[in-house]
Amino acid sequence: MTGTASIGRRLTLLLAGVAALLSVLSWWMVTGLARQAAERTQDNVLAASVTTIAETLRSEQGEVRLELPYSAFSMLGAISEDRVFYRVATGDTFLTGYDDLPVPTEQISSGGRVIFDTGVYSGEEVRMATVSRLVLAGTQPVSVKVTVAQTRGGVASISAELSQLAAFLSVAFFLVAVSLSAFAARTSLKPLNEIAAAVSRRGPSDLRPLRRAAPTELAPLMTSLNRLMDRLGQSIRSAEDFIAEAAHRIRTPLATVRAQAEIALRSAKDEDQKQRLRQMIRAVDESSRSAGQLLDHATVVYRSDDLVRTPITLSDLVRQTVAGLEPTAAMKDIRLQVEMMEGKVQVDPVLMDNALRNVLDNAIKYSPPETDVTIAVSAGDSEIRIAVSDQGAGLGDGPVDMLTQRFQRGTNTQGVVGSGLGLTIAKDVLVAHGGRLELETLEGNKGTCATLVLPSS
Amino acid sequence: MRHTCLAVLLSCLATFVSALEIEDYRLFPGTGDRVLRVISTGDLEVFEPYLLAFQARQPSLSIDYTVVSSAQLYQAIRGGAVFDLALSSAMDLQFQLANDGFAQSHRSETTTSLPDWARWRDLIFAFTAEPAVVVLSTQRFEGLDLPTTRQELVTLLREYPDRFDGAVGTYDVRDSGLGYLFATQEARSTDAYWRLSEVMGRLNPQLYCCSGQMIDDVAEGRLAFAYNVLGSYAADRLARDSGGRVQILGMQDFTNVILRTAIVPTTARETAAAGALIDMLADLGQREAPGDWPLPPLGQTGTDNLVEFGPIRLGPALMVYLDPLNRRAFLTEWENAMEQR
Ligand SMILES: Nc1ncnc2c1ncn2[C@@H]1O[C@H](COP(=O)(O)OP(=O)(O)OP(=O)(O)O)[C@@H](O)[C@H]1O
Ligand SMILES: [Mg+2]
Numbered sequence: 001m002t003g004t005a006s007i008g009r010r011l012t013l014l015l016a017g018v019a020a021l022l023s024v025l026s027w028w029m030v031t032g033l034a035r036q037a038a039e040r041t042q043d044n045v046l047a048a049s050v051t052t053i054a055e056t057l058r059s060e061q062g063e064v065r066l067e068l069p070y071s072a073f074s075m076l077g078a079i080s081e082d083r084v085f086y087r088v089a090t091g092d093t094f095l096t097g098y099d100d101l102p103v104p105t106e107q108i109s110s111g112g113r114v115i116f117d118t119g120v121y122s123g124e125e126v127r128m129a130t131v132s133r134l135v136l137a138g139t140q141p142v143s144v145k146v147t148v149a150q151t152r153g154g155v156a157s158i159s160a161e162l163s164q165l166a167a168f169l170s171v172a173f174f175l176v177a178v179s180l181s182a183f184a185a186r187t188s189l190k191p192l193n194e195i196a197a198a199v200s201r202r203g204p205s206d207l208r209p210l211r212r213a214a215p216t217e218l219a220p221l222m223t224s225l226n227r228l229m230d231r232l233g234q235s236i237r238s239a240e241d242f243i244a245e246a247a248h249r250i251r252t253p254l255a256t257v258r259a260q261a262e263i264a265l266r267s268a269k270d271e272d273q274k275q276r277l278r279q280m281i282r283a284v285d286e287s288s289r290s291a292g293q294l295l296d297h298a299t300v301v302y303r304s305d306d307l308v309r310t311p312i313t314l315s316d317l318v319r320q321t322v323a324g325l326e327p328t329a330a331m332k333d334i335r336l337q338v339e340m341m342e343g344k345v346q347v348d349p350v351l352m353d354n355a356l357r358n359v360l361d362n363a364i365k366y367s368p369p370e371t372d373v374t375i376a377v378s379a380g381d382s383e384i385r386i387a388v389s390d391q392g393a394g395l396g397d398g399p400v401d402m403l404t405q406r407f408q409r410g411t412n413t414q415g416v417v418g419s420g421l422g423l424t425i426a427k428d429v430l431v432a433h434g435g436r437l438e439l440e441t442l443e444g445n446k447g448t449c450a451t452l453v454l455p456s457s
Numbered sequence: 458m459r460h461t462c463l464a465v466l467l468s469c470l471a472t473f474v475s476a477l478e479i480e481d482y483r484l485f486p487g488t489g490d491r492v493l494r495v496i497s498t499g500d501l502e503v504f505e506p507y508l509l510a511f512q513a514r515q516p517s518l519s520i521d522y523t524v525v526s527s528a529q530l531y532q533a534i535r536g537g538a539v540f541d542l543a544l545s546s547a548m549d550l551q552f553q554l555a556n557d558g559f560a561q562s563h564r565s566e567t568t569t570s571l572p573d574w575a576r577w578r579d580l581i582f583a584f585t586a587e588p589a590v591v592v593l594s595t596q597r598f599e600g601l602d603l604p605t606t607r608q609e610l611v612t613l614l615r616e617y618p619d620r621f622d623g624a625v626g627t628y629d630v631r632d633s634g635l636g637y638l639f640a641t642q643e644a645r646s647t648d649a650y651w652r653l654s655e656v657m658g659r660l661n662p663q664l665y666c667c668s669g670q671m672i673d674d675v676a677e678g679r680l681a682f683a684y685n686v687l688g689s690y691a692a693d694r695l696a697r698d699s700g701g702r703v704q705i706l707g708m709q710d711f712t713n714v715i716l717r718t719a720i721v722p723t724t725a726r727e728t729a730a731a732g733a734l735i736d737m738l739a740d741l742g743q744r745e746a747p748g749d750w751p752l753p754p755l756g757q758t759g760t761d762n763l764v765e766f767g768p769i770r771l772g773p774a775l776m777v778y779l780d781p782l783n784r785r786a787f788l789t790e791w792e793n794a795m796e797q798r
Binding site for chain 2: 070083
């Protein structure tokens with residue numbers, strides 16, 4: 001697995017990123033709206049206040065009179081605890097209030113329209129509402145300007161409060177969105193994980209096509225996966241076919257060569273020539289053995305792909321194989337002793353015969369003449385054991401595991417024809433049946449015991 | 458050099474003293490150098506227990522206590538006089554000081570535990586709620602039903618003009634900030650105020666600057682009753698001590714309840730100590746039982762259930778009657794009612 005990030009994490013992060021963006025955006029918008037709303041409320045109250053004051057303006061004996069109404073200020077006190085300032089002036093003459101309030105200097109039409117402005121007074125930001133009204137003073141109408149100002153602490157605290165609430169909601173939204181994203185990512189990746197699990201659950205040589213419902217997005221992947229497996233299977237099969245074919249093609253001419261060499265040996269007089277012919281026969285034997293074993297091995301690989309298990313009596317199986325090797329054993333005056341047990345197994349008879357034959361062949365081949373080879377069949381709780389023991393020299397000092405590898409032969413093989421594939425074949429057969437091959441040298445190098453272990457079905 | 462310094466100091470002191478009409482003054486010496494300067498409208502005998510209790514907590518602190526009228530207090534703080542704490546019963550003037558930026562904020566656990574109506578912006582803190590009451594002489598009211606509303610009082614005054622002629626006392630609202638606050642708030646809340654003022658005006662009313670003297674005059678029988686007196690425990694006790702000669706009466710139709718408030722002026726130096734004193738006063742203001750304090754708590758007063766009318770709201774509306782134009786208009790009307798010879 002190389003380090004590109006997982007799709008699930010990437011999907012989650014992407015969705016979470018979008019959620020975060022939306023959260024911040026909504027928080028920002030709510031904060032802005034809250035501030036606007038609070039400001040508008042203040043403006044409305046200021047406007048109401050300044051208009052109420054302006055409405056009390058009247059002229060008395062040519063003088064502008066004004067009575068600040070109680071409500072004009074109490075309504076300001078009702079919305080927030082903010083400081084209030086005011087100023088009333090006619091043209092340039094200041095009437096009452098705070099003379100130095102920075103009222104807007106521009107000419108205001110006397111239409112009763114309220115003008116808003118923001119400024120700084122007494123060290124604080126203030127919002128000012130100004131209205132102007134014409135009052136008849138004497139004969140001349142004069143324009144009276146009324147300004148009411150209020151600090152903006154209330155606006156700030158309301159918007160801060162709402163902003164905090166919005167922030168809290170945004171965070172909550174974000175958290176929910178993240179967990180939903182993770183959930184969504186996991187759900188949408190589930191079929192993929194299921195396919196991966198199905199593939200990895202398979203045995204190493206299981207190349208059957210995958211048959212399962214997959215979402216449309218994964219259908220191409222499934223198809224190409226199946227096509228790949230199909231091609232792989234085909235190429236393995238063709239390689240095996242090729243090996244089998246090749247072995248076969250080599251064996252036939254070799255048999256001819258051997259027959260000719262035997263004839264030549266019999267008619268040869270010269271000892272030197274005989275020696276060379278014997279060497280030739282031996283090499284041919286070796287090649288022939290190799291070809292045969294290669295063919296067997298290819299058969300094992302091919303058949304273990306889909307095992308044909310047939311119920312078969314254990315004793316029949318052993319007896320047949322033993323009978324097949326009886327002549328070889330007889331040539332070395334080796335006695336084959338069989339300790340039988342009744343029972344049935346579910347195996348591929350061809351492969352099992354192959355495995356047992358190779359093990360038995362070893363026992364005969366690596367034992368001195370006039371010894372015994374014992375084939376003992378026994379059944380345990382969960383397994384059936386076919387132990388083949390001989391009275392040879394044992395397996396030697398090298399690592400035993402090595403011997404089951406392809407083309408690996410022991411150190412005790414001088415003069416013994418062999419290819420190094422026998423134990424490999426036996427082991428592959430047993431593994432294909434869910435069993436194993438156990439190899440051990442008997443105590444005091446008094447022989448070898450090779451055991452074929454099968455699970456009792 | 459030394460002399461010039463002293464001269465400057467003296468002249469400074471002189472201007473300061475001349476600007477401030479001090480009614481009473483006491484220094485409560487502490488063991489250390491630090492001095493908490495308090496300016497207040499509350500009489501010394503009323504505030505002494507509070508100051509002593511505070512000094513018991515901070516023995517190293519000296520307390521310099523100056524008693525002035527509420528208008529004087531307002532002028533002093535506006536003029537930049539150096540005080541650490543200003544306590545006043547004229548909540549409108551106190552509010553104006555806070556609104557105009559002459560108070561600095563103080564925030565503590567105690568002040569935040571005050572009810573909303575008892576503080577404004579961490580600048581003003583109320584620590585007592587006291588109703589305006591009528592203090593009357595039982596002797597002068599002998600044989601009369603005691604009035605419970607302004608209308609009844611008006612009727613009584615109309616029926617017995619001889620009995621009450623020259624024997625009616627109230628604040629001179631031109632001099633007394635508290636009197637002005639009571640009058641304006643009452644005029645705003647009940648139309649009976651002007652009717653009562655008209656009737657009182659016809660009876661040659663006695664006008665006072667301060668409640669103490671008014672109560673004394675009632676006790677001595679010079680006045681039949683004093684209208685709009687600050688009904689603190691002190692007045693209560695006085696009534697009890699008088700052996701039945703003086704009685705306190707709350708008006709059932711409407712009663713003004715004012716909040717005695719504290720601010721820390723921007724000129725304050727001992728702000729921590731001032732804050733601590735505010736906390737102590739605010740704590741006492743929230744006490745459940747009346748206890749042995751001269752001033753009532755915020756929640757209840759000894760004089761009936763007059764606080765039910767609720768205290769005058771601390772808010773910008775208080776500044777309305779402080780506006781010079783409004784004040785002039787109100788005083789004109791008041792004078793017309795009160796001074797009709
Ligand atoms: N019964 C045995 N006694 C001693 N050595 C053995 C025995 N069986 C196997 N070996 C050793 O293990 C090696 C591997 O055996 P394996 O059957 O795979 O190869 P092989 O017998 O040499 O060749 P072939 O493919 O012809 O059987 C042998 O070369 C031999 O050294
Ligand atoms: Mg072999």
